Amino acid sequence: MRTPIFLVIILVLQSLSPSSSTISSLTKGSSLSVEKPDDVLVSPNGVFSAGFYSVGDNAFCFAIWFTQRLHDGSHTIVWMANRDQPVNGRLSKVKLLKNGDLILTDAGQLDVWSAGTGNRSISKVQLQLNNTGNLVLLGSESKTWSSENSITLWQSFDWPTDTLLPYQRLTRYAKLLSSRSRSNYSSSYYKLFFDNDNFLKLLYDGPVLSSLYWPDPWLIGWQANRSPYAYGRERSAVFNASGHFQSTDGLEFSAADYGVGVQRRLTMDVDGNARLYSLDETKGRWTVSWQAMAQPCKIHGICGPNSFCTYLPNEKSEAKSRRCACLPGYNVIDPSDWSLGCQPNFTTPLSCTVGETDFIQLPNTDFYGYDITIYYNYTLEMCVNECLNHCDCLGFQFEYSSSKVYLDCYPKRLFVNGYRSPDFVHHRLFVRLPKDLLSSDTEPHERLPNASLSFYIKPLRNLSLDCSHQVISWLDRSYYKKPKQNAVLKFMVSFAFALAGFEIVCICTVWCFMYITQLDRSGVARQRLLKLNTGFRKFTYDELKKASRNFSHEIGRGGSGIIYKGVLQDGRVAAIKLLINEANYQGEEEFMVELSTIGRLNHMNLIEMWGYCVEGKHRLLVYEYMEYGSLAETLSSSQTLNSLQRFDIALGTAKGLAYLHEECLEWVLHCDVKPQNILLDGDYQPKVADFGLSKLLNRAGGNSNSSFSRIRGTRGYMAPEWIFNLHITSKVDVYSYGMVVLEMVTGKTPMTGHHTSFSNDGEMMEVRGLVNWVREKISENGRRKGSDSLGKIVDPKLQGEFDVAKMEVLVDVALRCVEEDRDARPTMSQVIEMLLRHENDR
Template sequence: MYSLDAAGGWAVTWAAVKQPCSVHGLCGKNAVCEYQPSLRCSCVPGYEMVDRRDWRKGCNPTFSLPAANCSASSEKRFTFVKVASTDFYGYDVGYNSSVTFEYCKSLCLSMCSCAAFAYKKDGTGQCYPKGVLFNGYTSPTAPGNIYLKVPSDLNAEAPPPSMALDCTLNGSDAAIDPPTYVDTYGALRSGPNLSYLFWFAAVLGFLELLFAATAWWFMSGQESMPSSLEAGYRLVMGTQFRRFTYRELKKVTGDFNEVLGRGGSGVVYRGVLDKTTVVAVKELTNVLQGEEEFWAEMTVFGRINHINLVRIWGFCSEGKHKLLVYEYVENGSLDRHLFGEDNSKALAWRERFKIALGAAKGLAYLHHECLEWVIHCDVKPENILLTRDLDPKIADFGLSKLSRRKAVGDGVQLSQMRGTTGYMAPEWVLGLPIDAKVDVYSYGIVLLEILMGSRITEQRTVDGKERLQMSQIVQALEQVVASGDVVSLVDSRLNGQFNPRQAMEMLKISLSCIMEERSSRPAMDDIFKALIACDDEDEHPAYLL
């Protein structure tokens, strides 16, 4: 909002966003936003402005990084420039906790896609390699420093170019200065045009009275939660992300009375919005982030929308209370249908293939299509929910960023990891950096269980005395592929009613997913393409052997 000052010039007296640096992409790529005291954008060392008239175009590097052989003599060819009290939110190409600074540095050196890394020296040893330098900001309260990857021979000591972001109207400068918005109201005094001041004061006074009356009415009606909250619930019906109060969710769930399920990340309760809409309310445990970081993660979750992902409708963050509100998925989790004892309710082959295809599609979206790269870290049948039509929806994605982890030497304590025994990739145990291939491994196990109708961890020797090790299972599966006889492997409850070509393709994909060397595992989008290639849904055949 602008108003005339005493000299007849325009001044900013109010703004909807009081911290413009939090606006996505305000300063463009490879640039940081800061207040000095007015809003200012500047290129990071080693970069230069693309267009001085438009900061949204960001900065370009004055050097080039090779696209291959990044690990060869990287320490000699590259160095890191420290930019203190600075961070770039999002676009991480990995995440590691409880690691040393030198380990984080060497990790970035070995990654072709790593342009910089953020490291928090607060005792947690959190390392964030960055693939893209976007949403940069500098602040004395920033949790750590950013270290830019540049060639060793680059002179990055010169001060980076910068420019204040000012608004100019009719030739008069009106600098946007977020820390002094309140003070600017006091700058309004008599000037050459008093009518503007009069009308501005009148409108402002009316808005203040309206706000006070609305606040009083809202607070007075909190006990009964009448129609004032129903409007908020209708926003959820319009798929708009919103924040709930703990008091609201306590009433919605009937004081957290009906438990739908329990897991490593928290307890899920049944709730009802607007007297008709059933929701699932998850009370999170072991949340590491503070209020501001938790809000930032929620803004990312709120933008994720895919037919094969459980939709998050909102959240609550009040002190120790951290809760998520999900859409309710009618048919429960896959494990109840896949491992149930009632043979008459066993999933048909067409339904199994549809579930495998949909789960792959959802994970491919998280890995390759999201604005920010998301790793699930706990893919298992319990986290694949089924709709009324048995379409799959993946739940609990993104919660790995909110989980508390504890250090054990150079690794991570397994009881605090995002993972379940039997579905965890070898990287977890070996303490290696975690990437999307851990989800690929877990998906491979789930795919095998869909095929076989039983848990991999329950496979036993012929005499039934000992459980098979993973290496023994892989060896047996390879023999099935070599012989081409997949009949003995498919769930016997199907009574031979399945598609042999699809079953063999699922088996081959599973074997490629559970390779011990993660570089040998396929990407989720390749898995989805392989499955869709053998989907003969258009023909609708009778799946008979």
């Protein structure tokens, strides 16, 4: 019986073994053929491979890649010899000639690439792929190989394409040049290189324009924490196996997952950002452990001329994190390639004749560079006149400098590097357009204050940050120069028009008042207004009563209403919120606030609303149904959230709140952040809900200039500002968020086992709650961090099994958020940054 078993084992081993042997090196006269898929060099450790790599239909490049496939079956390319000139799938070869030169031939005829190492004086030459991913051509005069008698004739580390590997130096003679796209490996316009000032910089070098964008181009030398002094002529940058990067200009950073045992690469990505990646070998995915640009819209060239970029930093997908839009009066050239920008709708150049062009205003918008000149301490009227006096002026940037306390004027000859963000509070762009174009494509909007006439404009489209439907308004025509006119004739015409207009307005006002009054008697007008403003579906009360089985399945309740589970007619499972106290003013006010607020918001970490009901005294809202209910329910149930899930919930909630605070042109405060208002979907991803107590803040007034008619929130999660009657800002939500995170970490509610008391005048006399308990437990060990102190405060349900690094981060972030001094608390975007530094610890 032993012989058959032995034969079976031999056959099985043969069937499992590779069909071809691994090629370790090339010697003189040998070659690799594109027609032989097995002609691949493999590093001794098996991590890297080199050979022909398919880059398209019948198109191949000689490349080096990570041998391990990613989750989608693809390989990660780290170097290419002929990225801009792929070779044919037949007869193409990589040859190591007898004269010592390494060449790549296309279809056996044309030499498309050469290492340039032809040297007949060297008797022995060998090409090999090292464990570092370096393809090295070695030469030796001796007939036997050894490290002592061989010299390096050529190596791929000296000629990087878009990627650096550990210990591969980027020098003054090399650069990283991005690819055109993730599937097109040819050279693109973004490069990482050392400039003549010895600085490591990022450059957009387009077919027409070029500009530096990292570090910030307006920073000089030491302002960017860089040193222009390099030793001799040496300029180099390198990172080691642990993920520590160091450059001769002073740039230094470490990977978020710093440490050995991880495969890493630094790549000049197709979107113009330089990123350090770490490989999760178990999942087959690369994760970002450092990046040069935290705000992708600051990268030049992404949105071409006459267009601007808007940024959604909380989107997980890179493709969705940036959006481009054309300036008014311009159309996109190629929707599939926004780098080409937009072209004007008007065929003739802007006229230099006074009165034939006008301006349109875009708030919160900045275009960097290409100024005709710069005028300091200018009024808006002066800036308008300067632009009108230049025939090549396409518009101007007008901004308030808080440091210099005056206004600056930047007339533009080109509109490039556009960026629209709520951060640009004092930045306004005025686009110059022909008047005939403007008058032929208009819709009415509100009149500007102090404007002599009413102005009209079609709303801009694709403004992803404009979640408040803010309109763009015309510049006051009173600023423009006008030709002299007959004063008497002008007065008579104006008086006639004014009188006729007044009569028309009076008639229309009376008619509209009678019509709306009649409609209001039955509530129809209000319902029509709601439908117009929100766009949601309007349900009848009977529909929702039937969907919820007569409101029989209660799944939650709060101060403003009770939530029931229901099934709509189209089969969707919904959460139906029935507002309580609906007959009084407060209930209807909260309904209107919640409906109007949610109607302006759209984010993956905010609850999605499907419809509403306004019928008699009934006020109902229809939401998407969240499978795992609220965070409060999950924490108090037998279901145990692991440390990774708690970290993800904290991060997702922070992203939702940051969107409310900072990414809308009309800021929103939630004012009641607590576990009951954080809902969890089927993947335990959080969505912030219940905006019934939210407070909209007009952007023009700033997010700190708010007034509230009553205290809002839930005891235990309320910031001290509510108690002391202080100015209410977005930091009240930050405080509440910190309390929620502490509750997630500890499993204890804010007031568990502790006492809070207040004096009659509202001053907090003693607070011994969850915050002090956590701080005391941490300080018992004489330090803030560590597994010993964490073990005393982490939720006992975890039974001591938790990710120490992630829980440390959550505690640290939470304690910063619950500082009594609101100025000491971080913003929600800063909270996201702190959490993302540790997200790759998974």
